[in-house]
Amino acid sequence: MGLRSPEEYKASLRDGRAVYYRGERVEDVTSHPHLGIAVDHAAIDYRVAEDPSYRELATVADQSDGLISRYYHIPRNADDLIKRSRLIETTTRLGHTLVILIKEIGTDALFALHLIAKQTDEKFGTAYFDRVRKFFEYCHANDLAVAVAQTDVKGDRSLGPTGQQHPDYYVHVVGETSEGIVVRGAKVHTSVSINSNEIIVLPTRNLTEQDRDYAVAFAVSPNTPGLKLIASPYAEGVVKSEFDYPISSRHKMIETLTVFDDVLVPWDRVFLRGEWQMAGPLAKTFVEFHRFTAISYKLPLVDLLLGSSELIADYNGTERASHIRDKITWLVSYAETLRALVKMAAIECKIADLDIAIPNTLTVNMAKWHFAKNYHQAMAYAQDIAGGLLVTAPGGDDLQSKEIGGYVRKYLGGRGDVDGEKRLRAMNLVKELTTTDFGGYQAVLAIHAEGSIEAEKMATLREHDATKFKAYAKEIAGIRD
Amino acid sequence: MGLRSPEEYKASLRDGRAVYYRGERVEDVTSHPHLGIAVDHAAIDYRVAEDPSYRELATVADQSDGLISRYYHIPRNADDLIKRSRLIETTTRLGHTLVILIKEIGTDALFALHLIAKQTDEKFGTAYFDRVRKFFEYCHANDLAVAVAQTDVKGDRSLGPTGQQHPDYYVHVVGETSEGIVVRGAKVHTSVSINSNEIIVLPTRNLTEQDRDYAVAFAVSPNTPGLKLIASPYAEGVVKSEFDYPISSRHKMIETLTVFDDVLVPWDRVFLRGEWQMAGPLAKTFVEFHRFTAISYKLPLVDLLLGSSELIADYNGTERASHIRDKITWLVSYAETLRALVKMAAIECKIADLDIAIPNTLTVNMAKWHFAKNYHQAMAYAQDIAGGLLVTAPGGDDLQSKEIGGYVRKYLGGRGDVDGEKRLRAMNLVKELTTTDFGGYQAVLAIHAEGSIEAEKMATLREHDATKFKAYAKEIAGIRD
């Protein structure tokens, strides 16, 4: 055991899992023309551990298992969080702004499960903590890729689980045997499920007593009977040209509608079952870790929005125009404020139970909100700086054409000796980030991934101590209670 | 002569024009799998004239030519402008938010040419006006589709034509014969050129005396020797599923890099040649008309952003959530403020020379800026309202699959009896508008088409009479000059 190679990782995905794409069963995700890109992309998390340039950041020495992936290192202090953040940022940079996620999200869930399992055991006399600990050891010892399925399909989103048209709109326990529990329902937005080794399932919200059967957390292997992974065809239409699509032709992440058609989960993989009071805290604690992952992996994206805008402005000859400088300044501040908040969230972490360091929740949520609420404006500025050629330019095939390639090279040149090819390459980068399906994917993730904008706002307010601020106001106003 | 049928229009496009797509020459644009969609879409401008529901709006009785397309009716007053605006809005609605443009833009240019040709003749003793008038009569008598090529490739955008690396970075006259002038250079962003009958070429900016050869305006047929239309492959990857891509599978507009490789233009089609003082006014006057076209055709787009957001909120069961109401209210105000300004621009028009009604330039530019500067926020709200399924949902093939279709239909249902199919249809509409290549196309058009955001700001300031406002300030401040 110990660190796996990218090849070992890929081989582990050929296990009979029920993956569907555009209505068809996919036998081998690693060789599928679209899904295979996602597998290759995900392998970055394994490649960095082998690469001498990244090994020190990507791995840590563990007392029991020798060198393990740093992702599986439970953060104990600010420095651990800073390094974890830097690793996430680094692999995402290698993924050309697309997060890898196959170890990031799973460990976020596992850290949260440690904390909540312990609290649940203390409160309800259950024995979840030991199961969590063992499962965690199994994952890190085998260097596994782990997905997390949290968001239920929800039906009418104004209602909880029990008021719905179908009882199955939230995943729930429908039976129990000596071997384990039987679950039914479906989760959406399950990232990297088709190319992970385990899927951790968590509740998605606070529950009430009547929702008891919906209070369930567990882990399953993707090839478990009854589990169906229906992959989204989103961005299927992308042509595989690195010239025209410099990012999405090589990097992809796949989400599934994850259906639990009466799936049996063995008892030792059940981490919550009926303790409805803990569903909310578990959901929240996972998100606390996961939003820190999120703000870490957004850094290369905002850096590239900035860098590609600066590059195309340079090529267009407009770098010194006052309105261009204005927009670039805005992008600088957008990116660097995010960077400062990410680091501050680590520095001002809270050491929780079990000596686990939790990134500062207020700062994490402000950072995420800062990122999310300004993202579309950042896109708009990048488009504004780049120009209309984003959507009207000829493509790589035109540049290669004997008949017309010369026209394209000549006429689409920019300032000085920047020829049409160079300029189109820079242009296509802004195009990928802001106008193609990939750009749309990043934009929607900005708003919805790891909790929506509204969720970040609620968390920001919740983490704020109003009493302290009101007290200062009362003091100056001369109000005595 | 008189109105043409859609079929006649299509037939007219098979004339040997040199169109290129992804590096290959296209023999017949009407039957090409991608370009053909654009041709079908454009035919809407002909279909409305035949359709009894739209005929009254789409046509006018002309004294010499009988019933002609309303587009060719020179606006004489506010009411004419209101009707022209309504026609543009109506055809764009039929085009599912995508403007048709094959008569809109050409007539915008022709109205401007009338005004500027007359001024040029008066100032320089030339005889352009008569050429313009005849060409205009030829176009409306034959019910032609007319494109406009204005934006030069520009090279270093901080420099004018003469300071560039290549003299050809702006279209210019390189020779003259008894038959006409010979032009060289290239224009970008030429919309509907591959499927029009004429291309009007206009200068793109103010020029100086040394730029004399760049001061040129004319019309050419797309099949003129030396003219190359290099079509942009943008959005080529779209899969032709109406379910997944409800708009772009049926509606398309194509832009070209339009290369003039020593093209001979007959004298009777030359509308400016050397009078550099008129290049700026011509560019500006065209844009004055064209931005009014633009704000008219943006109405269905903002209406649909609003309507699809309301529909998906309804299906999601979130219509009454306070933050959803807040975002919808913003979208209502965004759309309806635009609508009010469009109408006011017509009502407060200026009757210019030749009895041509020019929409109020200040109002037009404010309207355009209002639309453009808020567009990305509108997209963000639509995405926020719709949810992450925009980019993670299964597709139409999944819904049709015997094996898994049932899961999709069941689990992606919304409030009440809204099943998965209905909800995905609504979701896919927001997806098209905000996350796919089509959404990206509309977003870039919002910022750059008909002049960039910065251009609209400059026009807004230029049209404003500061003296009047300063006078009020001086009066109150007690300042006497």
Place this chain on the structure above:
Amino acid sequence: MGLRSPEEYKASLRDGRAVYYRGERVEDVTSHPHLGIAVDHAAIDYRVAEDPSYRELATVADQSDGLISRYYHIPRNADDLIKRSRLIETTTRLGHTLVILIKEIGTDALFALHLIAKQTDEKFGTAYFDRVRKFFEYCHANDLAVAVAQTDVKGDRSLGPTGQQHPDYYVHVVGETSEGIVVRGAKVHTSVSINSNEIIVLPTRNLTEQDRDYAVAFAVSPNTPGLKLIASPYAEGVVKSEFDYPISSRHKMIETLTVFDDVLVPWDRVFLRGEWQMAGPLAKTFVEFHRFTAISYKLPLVDLLLGSSELIADYNGTERASHIRDKITWLVSYAETLRALVKMAAIECKIADLDIAIPNTLTVNMAKWHFAKNYHQAMAYAQDIAGGLLVTAPGGDDLQSKEIGGYVRKYLGGRGDVDGEKRLRAMNLVKELTTTDFGGYQAVLAIHAEGSIEAEKMATLREHDATKFKAYAKEIAGIRD
């Protein structure tokens, strides 16, 4: 009877009304050092009717009463609304951005009372309409100044009238005699009550059956026993220097806490009493008219924010700096979009019952929201353009000083021959608009007067017909119900 002179108006205010200012009873508001400014300001509404330059706009011929104030002319069509709007704008311009209000608000209430009294009579068999009509005739025949008291003090604003700590937190009927009703409670924000001839009292919100006694509307004279007008000392500290305070030294509006300490209201002045279903409609209908008044009187304010910014930029020598141009462009668009919406609200009015023209409610609310939500940004830009001297400059006394006046005149000069006095005069105008108590007053009015920002948003959404917009979405999405 007929039009009154300013002097007659002032004389009419010396009637024993119980006005309090800074804890003291004020015997004569017209001669009070602070309140008197408000009286002089209000007299503008009488002065314009005498001034030949404004008489045509300010008056109309009435069949029964000869020449009457245009304010008392019930609007019948778009043109009437446009003229009413222009009159309000004009008097506010004369009031140096401060609305006059003494006829504007009262007639807004009277128009609404006409409509609601008629509906109430039809629905409940009451006889309010005739009382309203007679009271209206009395007001216009005597050319009266009429205030409106609407906003109850409200106590806990999350509760309606009946759930409060005190039953008196909303004005209500506490008794009834043969002569009339007895009312108790208090209203806040009652503008111009100290200098009006009548006060119309309206309910402030929707009511429920249990709130029956709170459903009351009536009119009282300010000197009615039991009525106490407690004037706000806000902005009391302003020094009366026209140089330093070019606006507030000459223009003022006073609000009162208006206390009804068991006030008897004669039956012929009671316009609603118990018909709780009509309280909401009456409140809303008044506001529909009053917000149109509001957007009309905001025009001089936004014009002056723009004009004074342009003037000081000119004097500072920064008019051509790109960031200054950018901010001024924003201010132009802010002001002119408001102007366009005001006019469009009149043009697209609805002709209601009794042939009364109601300005387009959707447009009015969008206009108001546009004004309100951007107002503080407009202030920020004006301050940014003007510079720090706004709060650090010497004053008029310094300029007059023999010892140091020369320094001020010399050193605070601007571009060219703009000396310190001219520059300070321009500076002080921006100061008044944005940094003094007067600026704060306008800022709070922007947000709260005539309904808060949130109220405008709610009205905008309510007036919007979602069905139409959803239908377009369904059509394109291929959804059939």
Place this chain on the structure above:
Amino acid sequence: MGLRSPEEYKASLRDGRAVYYRGERVEDVTSHPHLGIAVDHAAIDYRVAEDPSYRELATVADQSDGLISRYYHIPRNADDLIKRSRLIETTTRLGHTLVILIKEIGTDALFALHLIAKQTDEKFGTAYFDRVRKFFEYCHANDLAVAVAQTDVKGDRSLGPTGQQHPDYYVHVVGETSEGIVVRGAKVHTSVSINSNEIIVLPTRNLTEQDRDYAVAFAVSPNTPGLKLIASPYAEGVVKSEFDYPISSRHKMIETLTVFDDVLVPWDRVFLRGEWQMAGPLAKTFVEFHRFTAISYKLPLVDLLLGSSELIADYNGTERASHIRDKITWLVSYAETLRALVKMAAIECKIADLDIAIPNTLTVNMAKWHFAKNYHQAMAYAQDIAGGLLVTAPGGDDLQSKEIGGYVRKYLGGRGDVDGEKRLRAMNLVKELTTTDFGGYQAVLAIHAEGSIEAEKMATLREHDATKFKAYAKEIAGIRD
């Protein structure tokens, strides 16, 4: 020597300095009704050193002078900067959001002078550093209050010193004697000059060779012959009621137009004289330190905007309304993002020459810009949350009145048992912060103090390393230079 008491500080200000207020010479600033408030306020910087609760933060042990003010401790590392920041924040909290400044700004200038004097000496063979060091020792040994005069009056702001109408629009050297230099001109915005012991004069911008005589830096005592301090009467009208004006009745800062009417400056107080190349660097280095001071002292202000908004929402009973929560969340994020950036600027400081720690300039400028560009929106939200009573409420005198006090107390009560007095106290706090002259003062300072918004933007862009960001873009785009 050593620390001075507040009384010693006040006594030191009675030295014959030429202070003018509203056109009159002020003999003793400490006893003047308006200026005296500013003196009392400033004394806080002395009081904290005596107060056991603050002494540890406010003082440090110095090897030569025993206990000295921490302000005079040159920062050597992040921790020193954090403590300096915390001290500035703490005294400003005691100053009820108004910075004290009499030691803060002077030491900012002195730190910068150390760095630039050394560089100048190295480059030009001058001997400024020793003078600076001695002057610094003199200041800290005597615990002096030190103002800084930087901004020249400037005349036409589009021109440098030599192109102006008057040569005196920037302070310059007009003569030289054996004793020192003679300077003429005027500075604006000189804070705390009337109540400091020394005034340090710095250049305000980059200069060219022809501006040599404008390249001058020095220190003078306020009572130096020829020096005139013309105090701004801004906010003079404030009534001294703690109830109505809880902040400005007790806290004030005074700016002067500071006129140098041929003032002789002894050689040992001249720190730059003719080395025009160093004017820009000196201006910039001062500002680098001073903006860190600024963002530190803005913290109590944004905290109080938040806290007072929360308090009044609580009293109004609206704390749980969704739109109120939304606005409060925004304020939380506004305040806490600023706090995070302030701390990060210290943590990521740069250790410069002479072992002086300079706060991270990029972060400082982003923090300042974040504060400044959002400040007016924060004011708007606070006003929105508080309600219209901000400008229409009765005052403290009304509450004290026997006749009407009861009405005010009763009718202006809020939720539960919050009576009118409590609610008005909370209301008056928001009023002070957002609607009175004091609120206007803070608003203008937000935009202009320590450099304008545009200056912060320029610094942000200048401190950003575009090359690094472009390189990442090129790597992904496949561009090789």
